[in-house]
Amino acid sequence: MNIGIIGTGSIARTICKTLNTLKDPEIVLYACASRREEKSKLFAEENNIKHFYGSYEAMLKDSNVDLVYIATPHSEHYKHIKMSLEHNKNVLCEKPLCVNYKQAEAMFKLADEKKLLLQEAFWTRFTPASKYLKTLMASFNNVSQVKITFGMYLKHIKRLSNPSLAGGALLDLGVYPISMAMNLLGNDCQLTDLKYHLLKTGVDKDDDITLIFNNKTIVNIRISMAKPMFSNFTLKAENGSLKVKGINLHKKAEVNFNNHVTKVNFNNIVNGYEYQFIKVKEALKNNLLQCQEMTKEDSLAILKVLDEIRKKENIVYPFEKLNYGL
Numbered sequence: 617m618n619i620g621i622i623g624t625g626s627i628a629r630t631i632c633k634t635l636n637t638l639k640d641p642e643i644v645l646y647a648c649a650s651r652r653e654e655k656s657k658l659f660a661e662e663n664n665i666k667h668f669y670g671s672y673e674a675m676l677k678d679s680n681v682d683l684v685y686i687a688t689p690h691s692e693h694y695k696h697i698k699m700s701l702e703h704n705k706n707v708l709c710e711k712p713l714c715v716n717y718k719q720a721e722a723m724f725k726l727a728d729e730k731k732l733l734l735q736e737a738f739w740t741r742f743t744p745a746s747k748y749l750k751t752l753m754a755s756f757n758n759v760s761q762v763k764i765t766f767g768m769y770l771k772h773i774k775r776l777s778n779p780s781l782a783g784g785a786l787l788d789l790g791v792y793p794i795s796m797a798m799n800l801l802g803n804d805c806q807l808t809d810l811k812y813h814l815l816k817t818g819v820d821k822d823d824d825i826t827l828i829f830n831n832k833t834i835v836n837i838r839i840s841m842a843k844p845m846f847s848n849f850t851l852k853a854e855n856g857s858l859k860v861k862g863i864n865l866h867k868k869a870e871v872n873f874n875n876h877v878t879k880v881n882f883n884n885i886v887n888g889y890e891y892q893f894i895k896v897k898e899a900l901k902n903n904l905l906q907c908q909e910m911t912k913e914d915s916l917a918i919l920k921v922l923d924e925i926r927k928k929e930n931i932v933y934p935f936e937k938l939n940y941g942l
C-alpha cells in the first residue's frame with residue numbers, strides 16, 4: 617500500500633516516524649505533498665520518503681498512490697477529501713473527518729459512488745487497548761455513570777485558536793472522550809447539559825459536556841485547551857467499576873468486578889498510531905471500504921454531537937456561513 621501524505625505539519629511528522637519504525641514492507645511511505653515544493657522536499661528528506669510534490673493536486677495525479685493520508689487543519693479536510701476521491705484515491709483523513717455532519721455525509725456519499733475507502737484516522741479506536749476495553753463492557757451491568765477529563769495547554773498553537781481553521785478544544789480534544797464513550801457505550805446519546813468558555817477569537821477554550829447514553833448512562837466530559845487536566849476515565853456499574861489512564865492513548869486500566877480488581881498496562885508495537893494503517897491495509901486487500909473499528913456511522917455520530925454542542929455555543933466557523941462550507 618503506497619501512502620501519499622497531504623500536508624507536512626506536526627501529525628504528518630509523527631505518522632512518518634511511526635511508519636518508519638514499524639517497517640511493514642506492505643505499508644510504504646511513498647510520497648508527500650505540500651503547498652510549497654521546498655517544504656515538501658525537506659519533509660521527504662527528513663522522513664525518508666521517496667517522492668515529493670509541490671502541490672496536493674500533483675501528488676493526486678500520481679497513479680502509484682494507493683492511499684492518501686490527509687494531515688491538514690480541520691477546515692481543509694472536506695476540500696482535500698473531495699479532491700482525493702475525485703482523483704480516485706482511497707482516503708484516510710485525520711480527525712474529525714470533516715467539520716460538520718453535512719460535509720461528512722456528502723463525502724461518504726461520494727466515496728460510496730466511487731467505491732473508494734473513506735476512513736477517519738481515529739487512531740485510538742484501532743489500538744488493542746480500545747478493543748480490550750470494549751470487550752469488557754459486556755460484563756458490566758447497568759452502567760450508571762462515566763466521567764472523563766482531558767485537558768492540555770494548547771492555546772499557544774495558532775491553528776487551535778483560529779476559527780478560520782476550525783480551531784477550538786472541541787474538534788481537537790473533545791472528539792477523543794466523545795469517541796471513547798461511544799466506543800464503549802454505543803452511538804445512541806443525547807446532550808443534556810453544557811457549560812463552556814470561549815477564547816477571544818470566538819472558538820471554545822473549555823467545555824463541560826453532559827450526555828446521556830442509551831437513556832440511562834450519564835457521561836460527563838470535561839475538556840480544556842487552556843489548562844492541563846488528568847487524562848482520566850472512570851465508569852461505575854452495578855457490579856463494578858473501570859478506571860482508565862489516558863484518553864487518546866490508553867495507558868493502563870483498573871478493572872473491578874464484584875470487588876475483584878485487575879490492573880492492566882497497555883503496550884503498542886510502536887506508539888499506537890500504527891494500527892489504523894495496518895487495518896486500512898487489510899481492508900483494501902479484502903476490498904472493504906471501511907474498517908469496523910471506526911465506521912461511517914461512528915464518524916457521523918461524533919459529528920452529530922459536535923454540531924449540537926457548537927450550535928448551543930453559537931460557534932459557526934467563517935467558511936460555514938456559506939452553505940455549511942460545502
Ligand SMILES: NC(=O)c1ccc[n+]([C@@H]2O[C@H](COP(=O)([O-])OP(=O)(O)OC[C@H]3O[C@@H](n4cnc5c(N)ncnc54)[C@H](OP(=O)(O)O)[C@@H]3O)[C@@H](O)[C@H]2O)c1
Nearest residue numbers: 623624625626627628650651687688689690692710711775
Ligand atoms: N492523531 C493525533 O494525535 C493528532 C495530533 C495532532 C493533530 N491531529 C489532527 O491532524 C490534523 C493536522 O493537525 P497538525 O497539528 O498536524 O496541524 P499543523 O501542524 O498545523 O499542520 C497542518 C498542515 O496542513 C497543511 N495546510 C494545508 N492548508 C493549510 C492552511 N490553510 N493553513 C495551515 N496549514 C495548512 C500545511 O502543510 P503544507 O504547508 O505542507 O501544505 C500544514 O503543515 C488536524 O486534523 C488535527 O486534529 C491529530
